[in-house]
Amino acid sequence: MQEEANIMGRYLRRRLLTAIPVFFGITILVFCMLNLAQGSILDLMGEGSGATDADRAALAASLGLDRPLPQRYLAWLGDLFRGDLGTSYANGKQVTDLIAQRVGPSLLLTGTGVVLAVAIALPLGVLAAWRPRSGWDRAASALSLVSFGVPGFFLCLAGIFLFSVTLGWLPAHGMYAAGRFAGLPDLLRHLILPAGVVCLSSVGELVKQTRAACLETLGEDYIRTARAKGLTDRAVMVRHAFRGSLIPVLTTILSHIPHILGGSVVVEQIFGWPGMGSLLFSGISGRDYAVVMGVTVVIALAVLLTNLLLDLVYGLVDPRVRYGKG
Amino acid sequence: MRRLIALLLAAALTLGLTACGGEEQAAEPVTVRYGLSNAWDSLMPYNSPSGSNYTRIICDKIYDRLAYVHADGTLDPRGATGWESADDGMAVLFHLDEKAAFHDGTPVTAQHWADTISLITDPNCPALGRGTFSVLAGTDSNGCALEGERLGVEAVDEYTLKLTFKSPTTPEDFLLDKNRELYVLPTHLLADTDPAEVMELDLWDAPVGSGPCKFVEEIPGSQLVLEVNQDYQLGCPDFDRLVVTVIDKSNLLPSLISGDLDYYAFGGNVSVEDAETARASGLEVAEGEVPNTFYELMLNCQTIPSAQVRRAIDLALDKEALCLQSTQGLGEPTATDVTPGAEYTCSLTWQRDVEGARTLLEQGGYDGRTYSLACTSNRSGLAALMQQELDEVGINVTIETVDSAALFSGMADGKYDMAIASHTPGALPLWFTASRLSESNNIFHIADLEPYTYYIDQISASAGWEKRQVLLDKLQELLADQRPFIPLWFGRTLHVQSPTVDNIDYPSSSFSNENIWAWRMKGA
Numbered sequence: 148m149q150e151e152a153n154i155m156g157r158y159l160r161r162r163l164l165t166a167i168p169v170f171f172g173i174t175i176l177v178f179c180m181l182n183l184a185q186g187s188i189l190d191l192m193g194e195g196s197g198a199t200d201a202d203r204a205a206l207a208a209s210l211g212l213d214r215p216l217p218q219r220y221l222a223w224l225g226d227l228f229r230g231d232l233g234t235s236y237a238n239g240k241q242v243t244d245l246i247a248q249r250v251g252p253s254l255l256l257t258g259t260g261v262v263l264a265v266a267i268a269l270p271l272g273v274l275a276a277w278r279p280r281s282g283w284d285r286a287a288s289a290l291s292l293v294s295f296g297v298p299g300f301f302l303c304l305a306g307i308f309l310f311s312v313t314l315g316w317l318p319a320h321g322m323y324a325a326g327r328f329a330g331l332p333d334l335l336r337h338l339i340l341p342a343g344v345v346c347l348s349s350v351g352e353l354v355k356q357t358r359a360a361c362l363e364t365l366g367e368d369y370i371r372t373a374r375a376k377g378l379t380d381r382a383v384m385v386r387h388a389f390r391g392s393l394i395p396v397l398t399t400i401l402s403h404i405p406h407i408l409g410g411s412v413v414v415e416q417i418f419g420w421p422g423m424g425s426l427l428f429s430g431i432s433g434r435d436y437a438v439v440m441g442v443t444v445v446i447a448l449a450v451l452l453t454n455l456l457l458d459l460v461y462g463l464v465d466p467r468v469r470y471g472k473g
Numbered sequence: 474m475r476r477l478i479a480l481l482l483a484a485a486l487t488l489g490l491t492a493c494g495g496e497e498q499a500a501e502p503v504t505v506r507y508g509l510s511n512a513w514d515s516l517m518p519y520n521s522p523s524g525s526n527y528t529r530i531i532c533d534k535i536y537d538r539l540a541y542v543h544a545d546g547t548l549d550p551r552g553a554t555g556w557e558s559a560d561d562g563m564a565v566l567f568h569l570d571e572k573a574a575f576h577d578g579t580p581v582t583a584q585h586w587a588d589t590i591s592l593i594t595d596p597n598c599p600a601l602g603r604g605t606f607s608v609l610a611g612t613d614s615n616g617c618a619l620e621g622e623r624l625g626v627e628a629v630d631e632y633t634l635k636l637t638f639k640s641p642t643t644p645e646d647f648l649l650d651k652n653r654e655l656y657v658l659p660t661h662l663l664a665d666t667d668p669a670e671v672m673e674l675d676l677w678d679a680p681v682g683s684g685p686c687k688f689v690e691e692i693p694g695s696q697l698v699l700e701v702n703q704d705y706q707l708g709c710p711d712f713d714r715l716v717v718t719v720i721d722k723s724n725l726l727p728s729l730i731s732g733d734l735d736y737y738a739f740g741g742n743v744s745v746e747d748a749e750t751a752r753a754s755g756l757e758v759a760e761g762e763v764p765n766t767f768y769e770l771m772l773n774c775q776t777i778p779s780a781q782v783r784r785a786i787d788l789a790l791d792k793e794a795l796c797l798q799s800t801q802g803l804g805e806p807t808a809t810d811v812t813p814g815a816e817y818t819c820s821l822t823w824q825r826d827v828e829g830a831r832t833l834l835e836q837g838g839y840d841g842r843t844y845s846l847a848c849t850s851n852r853s854g855l856a857a858l859m860q861q862e863l864d865e866v867g868i869n870v871t872i873e874t875v876d877s878a879a880l881f882s883g884m885a886d887g888k889y890d891m892a893i894a895s896h897t898p899g900a901l902p903l904w905f906t907a908s909r910l911s912e913s914n915n916i917f918h919i920a921d922l923e924p925y926t927y928y929i930d931q932i933s934a935s936a937g938w939e940k941r942q943v944l945l946d947k948l949q950e951l952l953a954d955q956r957p958f959i960p961l962w963f964g965r966t967l968h969v970q971s972p973t974v975d976n977i978d979y980p981s982s983s984f985s986n987e988n989i990w991a992w993r994m995k996g997a
Contacts, residue, residue, distance in 0.1 A: 186878030190885065191523050192601070198524050199604040200913040201615040206522060209599060237514040237522060238693050239672065248692055300723075307724060311731040312754070319728040325504045326698040326716030327690070419508075419720035421695035429512050429694045429719075433523070434878050 155462065162458060166451040173447040174227075174440070178220050181436050187212060188236045188434040210236055223440060232444065233437035237429075242441035245426060250445070252322060253410035253422030259338060260345025260411075261403045268350050269396070272357025276365065277384050287354045294351025302344045303417040310340055320419040341418040345411055349403060356399045360392030367391065394461055401457050405449035409442065502713035503994065505974060508729075508737035510722040512694040517677040518656045519593050519600040526897070529653055529985035530738055531717065534699055536656035536682035537581065539567055540648045541988065544763045544980030546815060546900035548648055551707065552581065552657060552683070553634070556648070562641035562936050563610075564625075569632040572706040575659050575683045583628035588660035590626040590636075594618040598668035604913075605654040608647070610637045614913070641936040649900050653985040657683060685990045686715055695719050710992040729969060730754040740765075740979035741969040745801035748967045757970040760803070763814055764963035765983040767807075767898040767905070768799065770859070774957050775918035776890045777844065781837030783956035786891075788830035789866040790859060792823060796962040799855055804964035809949050810905040812898040813963055817942055819949045830866040843869040844890035847880045852893050859893075884916055897983050898963060902945045903932055910957070917957040924951055971995075 189207055192198040207213045211222060226233055232242035267290075275287035297305075311319035317340045318324065324333050364370060365388050373387050410424030419425075423442055430438030511527045518532040539556075541549040553567040573581040590609070593600045596617040603616035610625030611618055618624050625637030636647070659681045663671060680688050685707070686699035697717040701709050720728060726747050728734035740761070743751060748758045770790070772783055792806035805813065808823035848856040856872045863870050870891070875883065883889040898904060909916055910925040919925070928948035935941045952958075968979035975995050978988045 184879070185875065185888070186880075186882035188522050188878075190878045190882035191525075198602050199607075199615045201617075202601050202604065205599060206601060235693070237512075239515060239520070240678075240693055245693060249695075304723060304727075307727045307731070311733065312727050315731060319731045319733045320508075320720045320724055321506075321696075321718050321733070324506075325501050325714065326506075326696060326718070329501060417721045417724050419695070419718045419724065421692045425695060425719070432876065432878075433512075433514070 159455065159458070162455055166455070170447055170451060174224070174443065175220065177443045178223065178436075178440060179216070181434075181439055182216055182219070186434060188436075191434060227444065232441035235430075235438050236435045237433050237438070242437050245438060246423065246441055246445060249410070249421060249423045249426045250408065252420060253415070253424065254407060256338065256341055256415065256420055256422055257345050257403075257407040257411055259342040261349055261400075261407055263342065263346040264349040264353055265400055267346070268353030269357055272354045272396075273361055273384060273389055275354070275358045276361030276388075277380070279362070284358075287358055291351040291355050294347055294349070294354075297347075299344065299348050299411070299413045300417060302347055303341075303414055306340050306344055307417075320417075322420055341411075341414050341420055344414050348411075348414075349406075353396070353399055357392065357396050360395045361388050364388045364391040397460055398457060401453050401460065404453045404456075405446050408449040409446040503711070504714040504716055505710075505712045505735045505992070505994075506733065507715055507717045508720045508725050508734045509717055510720065510725060510738070512719045513697070514694075515677065516680045516688070516691070517672060518654075519602060519658075520672045520677070521601060524602045524654075526739070526985050530982065530987065531697065532656060532682075532684075533653075533986050534684055534686040534715065534989060535680055535688055536658070536684045537573060538652055538655055538657075538986065540652050541986055542649060542652055542981065542984040543978070544761070544765065544983055546649055548645060552586075556644035558643060559635065560637065562643065564635055564637040565642065565644040565647055566629065567634040567636070567644075569634060570706045571632050573683055574704055574706075575661075576681045576687045576702060577659070577662075579659070579661050581657055581683045582631050583634040584631075585660050586634045586657050587626045587628040588663075589656070589658040591618070591624060592658070592660065592663065592668055592671065594624060595668040599672055602654060605651050608638050608640075608642065608651070610639055612639075640934040643936075646901060650904070659683070685709065689714070705990050707990045709990055711994050712992070715989070726751060726969065729972070730756065732972065735973045736971040736977065737969075738982065740966060740982040741971065742966045743969050745803065745967065748969070751969045756972060759968045759970060759979065761966040761968060761980045763965070763980060763983075764805075764812060764898055765966050765980065766804075766895050766964040767810065767812070768796075768804075768893065768895045768961040768964065769810070769905075770959040770961060771884055771892045771894055771917060772956065772958055773884065773887055773890045773918050774920065774955075775887055778920075779837035779839070780955045781833040782839050783959075784954075785830040785833035785837060785839070785866065786863065786868065787823075787956050787959045788826045788833065789863050789868060790959065790961070791825050791862050792961055793825070794862075795855060795858055796964070798858055799852075800962070800964040803967065804962045806962045807960045808953065810898075810952075810960050811902065811945065811949065812900060812904070815900040816938065817902040817945055819946065821949055821953055827866055834867060839868070841867070841869065843871055845873055845888070846870045847873045847875055847883055847889040847892040849877055849880060849893075850874050855893060881916070887918060895964075902941060903929055906948065906952075907933070919955075919957050924955075925957075 189203045189212065192203055211219055223233065234241055235245060271283065271287050274283035278284060307319045310317040318337050322334065322337050323329055328334065370383060370387055373383050408423065410422040412424035412428050414420065415422045415424035416428045426438060427442045430442065509527060513528040513531040514523050515521045515528065516535065518536055521528040537552040539551060539553045541551045552570060552573055554570050555568045557566050559566050569581065569583055575581060590606060592598055593603050594606050594612055594616055606612055606616040607614050611622040613619055627635040629635045662676060662681060666674060685702050685705045687702050689698040689700050691697045699715040701713055703709050725737045726743060729737060751758050777783055796804045796806050806823055808821040809819040811817055811819040846856055846859065853872065853874050860870045860872055873889065880892050884892050896905065907929055908914055910919065910922055910929060912922065915922060928944055928951065932941050932944045932948065935944060971977060973995055975993045976991045
């Protein structure tokens with residue numbers, strides 16, 4: 148037992164060490180892509196705004212845009228080590244403050260959507276695998292088809308058209324009716340439509356994974372043994388087949404964590420939801436490199452930690468998984 | 474089964490809570506929900522990197538300006554009740570409204586306006602967009618105060634502000650040109666602040682202005698909550714709050730139709746197709762009477778050095794078809810940047826001439842090279858049409874679809890040969906040319922700006938319509954001969970009327986001001 152813990156500890160340390168260069172690789176890549184892309188915030192200084200070359204030069208100097216790219220990256224990295232993600236080029240506010248303000252709404256929106264998706268996908272996937280070609284299976288296929296085949300922006304607009312414009316049941320945008328928290332019912336009403344879109348966008352992959360994993364497990368010898376022992380279909384499905392299928396399903400579920408933190412750009416933008424996705428969108432379109440880099444750091448960390456978490460969870464879920472040497 | 478029951482109970486609870494929500498909201502203050510498709514940046518009006526209309530339309534609510542500019546160029550009092558020329562046209566006296574006050578109750582005086590201008594023109598102050606003040610005496614071409622020279626701003630008495638200019642300027646010309654960039658700051662709250670540090674103040678996170686709305690709270694780039702200033706000198710609307718939310722363009726009209734939005738910025742402008750949808754949904758749509766967009770094809774005179782080739786491009790384009798494609802009948806092709814319906818005119822006309830274009834191409838020595846045409850994604854159809862028309866006369870063009878930052882950057886650094894751009898037209902004769910045909914913004918890469926700046930300076934320095942009109946005609950002839958850019962058309966707009974708010978002066982939002990103090994809830 149002790150030896151196993153030591154092996155796992157060594158494995159995790161190794162994974163953490165490999166995560167560090169991956170993290171820096173991501174930041175270098177994003178930093179270079181952003182800074183080498185045509186146009187900067189200086190080009191967005193309105194022509195009719197009275198901005199002169201002197202204004203542009205002053206802004207470039209104050210933002211450090213007049214320095215060579217490697218210097219800028221190292222300066223950004225130095226600030227990052229001090230826990231400072233910099234200030235937004237657009238509004239001069241601390242990026243950490245902006246992220247702190249936006250991460251909650253994103254967690255709420257995407258988290259709700261993904262939880263709903265899991266709640267729908269797991270039972271539906273299991274049922275579809277249990278009774279192939281049944282109504283459940285057909286429903287699972289149809290749901291997957293819609294989820295995979297219909298783009299997110301279309302789902303947003305179709306949802307708005309149906310539930311807001313035509314039926315008038317749900318609000319078409321925003322997080323609160325009057326701009327600030329006015330009770331849970333108001334928040335829920337605003338949450339249903341965008342969270343529904345997030346759910347619908349994620350559910351297809353989850354249903355498909357659950358169904359495929361369950362079908363594969365149902366063909367295993369130990370399932371046949373379980374049936375031979377006289378266990379009911381339900382017991383075989385829940386206790387054996389479902390548990391045996393958890394690894395691919397968990398991988399898919401946990402891979403949504405960065406998505407939850409990073410927000411859904413399209414959904415947040417269309418619904419005017421004040422989350423990380425809309426922050427990222429405005430950062431990119433406004434060439435606000437500080438904001439884009441800040442959000443990138445959060446998402447990159449989330450991806451790396453999720454991968455680590457997956458490694459840990461595998462061992463817990465499936466006793467067959469061992470963290471060997473090398 | 475138990476899970477199913479739990480789910481049903483949860484659904485019932487949600488519905489129950491939702492039903493309760495209606496009663497709870499009845500006690501809320503009356504709120505007008507205002508949509509914006511792009512975010513503002515800074516709430517400090519002189520520190521906006523974008524200097525965009527989105528920032529201006531927000532600052533318009535929090536801070537006061539001297540006048541209210543209507544879409545047709547007429548002026549109404551706002552921070553100033555009246556204005557007059559002084560010192561033989563070299564200065565303007567603004568008589569300020571004595572009822573105007575900041576949101577903290579401090580009266581707005583001429584000293585506040587004078588101190589604002591002194592602060593922003595201070596070379597140590599890292600203000601953006603102070604080029605606005607370069608027309609004032611005692612400033613350089615960037616709008617910075619010159620050491621040892623008297624700055625052209627003075628508080629004559631408590632409520633009279635005097636601005637002195639470098640060249641004769643009428644109050645109307647000054648306001649039409651500069652009003653939207655001129656705000657009064659609460660300088661009494663900045664008294665001991667070093668100008669170099671003024672932009673760092675926490676004050677701009679919760680700004681105090683003297684405009685028709687007071688700041689309440691903000692999620693930067695996403696949502697802004699404002700409260701109506703009950704003491705605003707021009708009155709106040711009959712609602713309590715204005716909540717500004719940034720929403721994607723695709724959701725603005727649906728939100729208005731579904732009743733989740735009361736109004737959306739820039740006059741609720743819609744395309745012809747969207748106008749049909751709006752009408753079908755029971756909303757009223759009005760057609761703007763004054764042009765509010767001007768389309769041009771920017772040319773790179775360095776990579777297209779021959780004026781004949783540039784004129785050939787002008788003749789090759791079927792502006793009628795392009796205008797129809799873009800405005801669906803709500804625009805007029807043009808041969809000039811002079812805004813139709815304004816005080817100044819231009820007699821130049823335009824007609825497509827394919828043969829003439831071919832001849833000019835030959836004369837200009839066009840070598841068959843392929844030009845790059847940059848456009849934003851929403852204008853790719855327009856660019857394709859242009860490509861087809863230019864191909865007809867033998868000009869090869871490839872289209873590059875980019876965002877606006879890349880477009881302007883690419884034009885500025887000479888990457889693109891042409892680009893499609895649009896602007897909000899002004900009533901002044903130099904609204905377009907003065908800022909684009911200058912050393913500090915030579916976006917058309919003109920080798921010798923002198924012939925243009927000669928006329929621009931002459932027009933700026935001339936007093937009187939007749940003299941200016943003569944000079945303007947000469948400038949337009951020069952532009953037609955050299956064609957550093959191709960004027961395409963002036964477009965008008967369709968405004969979707971708010972289903973809940975009355976008295977909105979829709980077209981005037983093109984000057985980045987809205988008469989929010991006059992807005993009234995329908996049926997109130």
